[in-house]
Every structure is written in structure tokens, then in C-alpha cells.
Amino acid sequence: MRKVDLAIVGAGPAGLAAAIEGAKRGCSTLVLDMNPLPGGQLVKQIHKFFGSQEHRAGTRGIEIAAQLLHQAETEEVEVMLGAEVYAIHDRTLEVAWAFTGDSSASSSGGGATPPSRHLAIAARRIILATGGAENALNFPGWTLPGVMGAGAAQTMSNVWRVLPGERILMVGAGNVGLIVSYQLLQAGAEVVAVIEAAPRIGGYGVHAAKIRRAGVPILTSHTVVRAEGRTQVEKAVIARVDSSWQPVPGSERELDVDTICIAVGLRPNARLASLAGCCLHYSPRLGGWVPIHNSRMETTIPGIYVAGDLSGVEEASTALEEGRLAGICAASSLGKSNPGDDERIAAIEERLISLRSGPFCQPRQDAKQELIEIGEVQCCKE
């Protein structure tokens, strides 16, 4: 069986940041990701990022991914792609190749190619950075081709350069709905409307303003009633909702669209953590069920750490910081530290607090605090 000091699941910003820190401290480090491309969500984020200058805000997400990957390669991190971790037990990761027979599912950095269809890896420490998953929305017609997650539409258009449709209805005016709408406009589609069930737009005003001046209406207090079409979406019926979120009779309206994108939030992708036995906690502000972790990002299973959207749906900047924290702490638990690590950890914690301030983010800070307090009691103490 293959043995490593540190195995990381997920090559998004959290996983790559964790890997860089682990490798910097002398851990043999392996990153596994089921996608054919490394970078997690970043590979489809063609827009300039928000956040602080320290977190490379103003840089496009795809470029942040490239920079991280380059740094990981410099630190001799091995990245295996097309490698889906489907179980974890006794610090052994079970890996299946997501793209069997595809020789392009190889790695960068280490230069290894998948030896067989299955691989078991024994790791002394594991960091889970499996990111988030899109929430679905059920309505009559939701199974018709043409109804898809906004993230799926974004992957089609920005990664594979296929326009998902010509006339789009976006459901959800959070940041994802607003940004993906903008990118679909850039790709040449028409966004007929963005609808939002809440009475207020959830995403940042600046993202909303971008698509408003491109002529896209944003209808708050509106929901999708049904999708119509024979073999694919040909029409969407929307309606106004009252204060108890019920459609107002007589307010139905037909929109001539061929695609309905659903952007009603992400939840932590906690399936693997749960399979590994990590205790979960329900936190609506963090997106749903999240693995309990302490201030060192360690879960209720000793030796298994979490970081990024998995430990609460947030942003790339917070994912990077949590990844760094998890990487440093996991390495330190193996007796591998660099001088100044205590100060580094304190600085990361300070930056995380700063990133989680303000009316948009303070609720997350509170939720995170609550989670960590539970973690301090339930997770193992060294």
C-alpha cells in the first residue's frame, strides 16, 4: 500500500493551500481530486476575485488556481487527478479512478499515472477539502433537460466552452446566481431574468448592478412555478410570492426560455467526512451539515482535518486561510513544524476574523465560533 504523511482530498484553494504548508514542513504530501483539472471551483471563476489584496483579490480565479498549483509543484506536492476518494477507514483512503482508461487523468508534480482502477493509500494525517455541493430545487418539470445547477452551467460555458442555452432564467440572486448570469451574458447568451424568492437580493450589490446595467431584470419575491416543454425546457412559469413564500394566485407569468439555472445555495459536501465517521453539526449559516472541528481544524476523528467550503460555505479567501491552518496543524501533530508557526497561526486567525466581519459575514463568524466551541469539547485533545 502506498504510504504518505499527509493525504488531502480536494485540489481546490483549501486543499492546495493545505498541501503547500504540509510539504513546506517536510511532510510527503499527496492531493487527490476527482476532477480532470486541479483548482476546484477556481477553474471556472473567470471573474476578478473579491477579497483582500493579500488573498489576491482583483486576480481572476483561474489565475489564482494556476499560481497555487505552481507553488504546490515547487514544494513537490503530488497531485493526482481523476481520483475519487470513496471511503476512508483507519486513515486509509480508498481511491477509484473517475476516468478509467483515460491516460490524461494523470498527475502534475509527482509524475505518477494511475496504476490500476483502484488504489488504497495509508496516510498519517488526512485533510478533507471536498468543497461544497449545489442545492437542488424541485418544481414540476425540474427533471426536463435544460434545468441545471448554475454551477453546471458555469462549468459548461467557462471550462468546456459550450453555451448551455440561448435564453436563460436564473433562479436565485445570491452571488453565484448574479455572477453566473454575468458570465452567461459574456458568453453570448441572453439572461431573460433573475428571480429571487426573498424580498431582497442576497448577493453583493456590485454584482447585481453589473447585470442590471446590461439590461437583465432582477425580480425579488418571485419563484419558479413550473417548467414546460416536450423534450426539453421551452418555457418557464414564474409567479410572485407573498410574505409566507406562497405564489400569489393570478401573478403567474410565462417566460420564453430554453434553460433554467438553479442557484439556491451551496451546502458543505460532507459525505466523505461523514463516511469517515466525523460527527456533523447542523448550521444553517454555514450551509447545512458541517463536520465539527476545533480551532486546529481537526475533526472528531483524530488525525482527520477539514478546511474550506466543507467546513462552512464561504469564499476562496477563507478557504485558503483555513487550508493553511489545517496544513500547519496537521504537520505539527506529526512533529513537523517551522520556526514561527505559532505566530503564523495567530496571524491566520486574525485574518479570518477580519474576513468574517461586516454585516455580510459576521453571521458566519458567529456560526464558526459556535462550531469551534463544540469542537473544542468534542474533538480529541493532544
Added chain:
Amino acid sequence: MLQGVKTRGYPSLQELESAPGYPSPGRLEKGPVAVIECIEEIPCNPCEQACPQHAITIGEPITNRPHLDEDKCIGCGLCIPRCPGLAIFLVDLTYGQGVATVAFPYEYLPLPEEGQAVQAVNRAGEPVCPGTVIKVQNPKVNDQTPVVTITVPREYAAEVRGIRRIRRER
């Protein structure tokens, strides 16, 4: 709070004028100046470092709204492409007799051409007046965020924030 931004998707003039990134009427009369239409407390700050004159301040915490020191701003427009929210514009009320210019980020293809007649639109994307493109800047430092400058009748300068997109021919 922030009724315009949170229900219509763009700030009202009133909301803008009470925000720290919006230049005073007196400053606007003096010549080109940045207009920062970012009025929510969001965790973002690239504009702060984008300005070589140090006219934009966010400070700590990062969720502070950008503050424009209107006397320091020389109207160079370098901050426009650096804002990921595409929320910074440049307005020059002194361009010519009754004519103002508005510069804005424009990340769509095809790009308009200098001299082209365009439909100027307001914050809601509604056409308000005709405009003429006088500059399309897309140097490498812009990192693919071209900045387009158009002339419009002066009375529309506070309203115009873009142009009707030019459709790609298929």
C-alpha cells in the same frame, strides 16, 4: 437600509450621494474624477492599492466602504479595471460645451470601436441618450477588463453607466 441596491439591484442617486466614494458636486465641476459606486460593507479592497495617488482608502476592517479623497483624485482612471465589482466609473463634466464623458469597464465582445455611435444606458440598462465612443483602452495591466469612454450630453452624465451591448454576429 440600502433599499435601492437590495431590491432593484442598483443604488439610488440618494444612496450614492451619501456614500463615501461619491464625489461632491463641486469636485465633479472641476474635471475628471472617479465615481465609486460601492456602497455596501463587503470584504473587498483592491481599489485601495490600485490608486497611485492614494485617493482611495478602505483600511481596517476590510469591510469598510471605499472612501474617495476627491482632492487627491486626478481622474486618471487607473482604478476602473482593478475593481472586481466593476463599480468604479470616471466622469468628466468639463469635456466640452454641454458635453461630458463617462468611462466604464466593459467586459463583453465584440468591443465597440472609437468613433462608434452607441446607445448610452443608465444603471437599469435602459437607453437614455445617444453617445459616441472616444476611447477603448485594453492594455495588459487591465487584465482583460477594457475601459470604454463615451461622450454624452452633460445632463445625462450622472445617469449613464454603460452602453447597450453590441451583439455578436453569428
